[in-house]
Amino acid sequence: MLQPSKDKYGLTGYPQLGLWTSTLGLFAGLTTIVLYGVAGPEFKESLGLSGAMLGVLISSPHLSKAILRVPFGAWVDEVGGKKPFLILLGCSILGLAGITGMLYLYYPNEFDESLFPLFLLFGVLGGAGGATFSVGVPKTSYWFPKEKQGHALGIYAGLGNIGPGVLNYVIPLLIGAIGLAAAYLSWLVFLIAASVIFAIFAVDSYYFQLVKKDVNHENAKSIAKDLGQDVFPSGGTWISLKHSASNYRTWILVFLYTISFGGGFTALTAWFPTYWTLFHGMGLMSAGLIAAVFTIYGSLIRIPGGKWSDKFGGENVAILSFVTMAFGALVLTITSDAYVSFFGMIVIGTGMGIANAAIFELVPKYIPDAVGGASGWIGGVGGAGTLLIIPILGAFVDIYGQIGYARGFIVIAILSVLCAIIAYALKLNTQKKNDRGTFSP
Incomplete structure (x- = not known):
């Protein structure tokens, strides 16, 4: 019955294809958040940067990521996800091509601090791929019924987010084997290839x-609903942004996401290679491997985290996750031992990964008719946390010296406790409204 309807209207694709192409796009695009993190120590030494300046360079891709997530996430509610994905991936290709060209032209003999502004510029442009996250959330969400949102988005975010972790491991290996410039060229070739595959196979949900x-909107909605689509946009880009912005729960989720992901997971994904190299004295390849473990593990645990959120409720899972984050951050704050630090890293990665799954399980629940707009606000404003956290971590090093690499984690510990309290308050408020029978998104 379903297939004839698809054929009648010339529709293509199916939920699993929508999910896996979005995941591929995110995997490739999100690698750009570690444009400089994978080789942070090399750039610090060659360009003669202070800790704070290194933090600014490492966080530069996160500027465009944060700014572009808001409009591009909301734009999905108007045009679907494929077009926004391709524009963002194209910008990342240009930025990474610029960095690669700079390396071939100037590295290592002519590297100095005067090149810093250009590297910042290309870092900002290249970081556009990080904005694919808020595009893929609604693109995926519109393919699946409400009861499968947590599972689908857990797979999307879980597998898609391992991209930076893979690069944290692979790029140092390539640097050792073929040199810094050739390693970045290999990265560029991969990004282009992934973008081409996405362009060929990606498809938007039936409604779009x-x-x-x-x-027309109503007929499209009716036909798509018969084909299994369960979540629909309420309007265009600005309507989606306005509607989601007027819902106070959007801003609660923005803050929780800021600490768990924007200022948490992505910040540490970019920071850990430098942390393990300059604080624990490890080689670039060993530090990259350990940082990759954090990123891949913290990403993959989002998959069961999404299932747990569907089963036990996003609020409950979020509370426990933020408590876990706080504990892991405290361990990292007080220890200089590499083994204990590794344990703390895994603990904080567990909390961050599961918290992210819980937060996005709540988006279709609280803002069902503006998922794209809400995802844009959450991913964009929340993603800006990296712009603050990484320079703060770098500033702790400037202030306290070597031990500052550890002491900086106290900031994440304090913010995690605050998030646990907010998530608990959100749960109580939701329960009260449910008890009165007045809850509405």
Whole structure:
């Protein structure tokens, strides 16, 4: 029954294809958040940067990531996800090409601090791929029914987010084997190839395909609903942004995401290679491997985290996750031992990964008719946390010296406790409204 309807309207694709192409796009695009993190110590030494300046360079890709996530996430509610994905991936290709060209032209003999502004510029441009996260959330969400949102988004974010971890491990290996410039060239080739594959196979959900065929909103919604689509946009880009912005729960989720992911997971993904190299004295390849463990593990645990959120409720899972984050951050704050630090890293990665799954399980629940807009605000404003956290971590080093690499984690510990309290308050408020029978998104 379903297939004839698809054929009748010339529709293509299916939920699993929508999920896996979005995951591929995120995997490739999100690698750009570690444009400089993978080789942070090399850039610090060659460019003669202070700890704070290194933090600014490492965080530069996160500027465009944060700014672009808001409009591009909301734009999905108007045009679907494929077009925004391709524009963002194209910007990242240009930025990474600029960095690669700079390395071939100037590294190592002509490297100095005068090149810092250009590297910042290309870092900002290249970081556009990080904005694919808020595009892929609604693109994936619109393919699946509400009861499968946590599971689908857990797979999307879990597998997609391992991209930076893989690069944290692979790029140092390539640097050792073929040199810094050639390693970045290899990264560029991969990004182009992944973008081409996405362009060929990615497809938007049935509603957007119908709208592009000039079927009006209500008819498109009715047809897509018969085909299994369960979540729909309420309007265009600005309507989605305005509607989601007027819902106070959006801003609660923004803050929780800021600490767990924007200022937490992505910040540490970019910071850990430098932390393990300059604080624990490890080689670049060993530090990259350990940082990759954090990123891949913290990403993959989002998959069961999404299932647990569907089963036990996003609020409950979030509370426990933020408590776990606080404990891991405290361990990292007080220890200089590499083995204990590794344990603390795994603990904080566990909390961050599961917290992210819980937060996005709540998006379709609290803002069901503006998922794209809400995802844009959450991913964009929340993603800006990296712009603050990494320079703060670098500043702790400037102030306290070597031990500052450890002491900086106290900031994350304090913010994690605050998030646990906020998540608990959100749970109580939701329970009260449910008890009165007045809860509405």
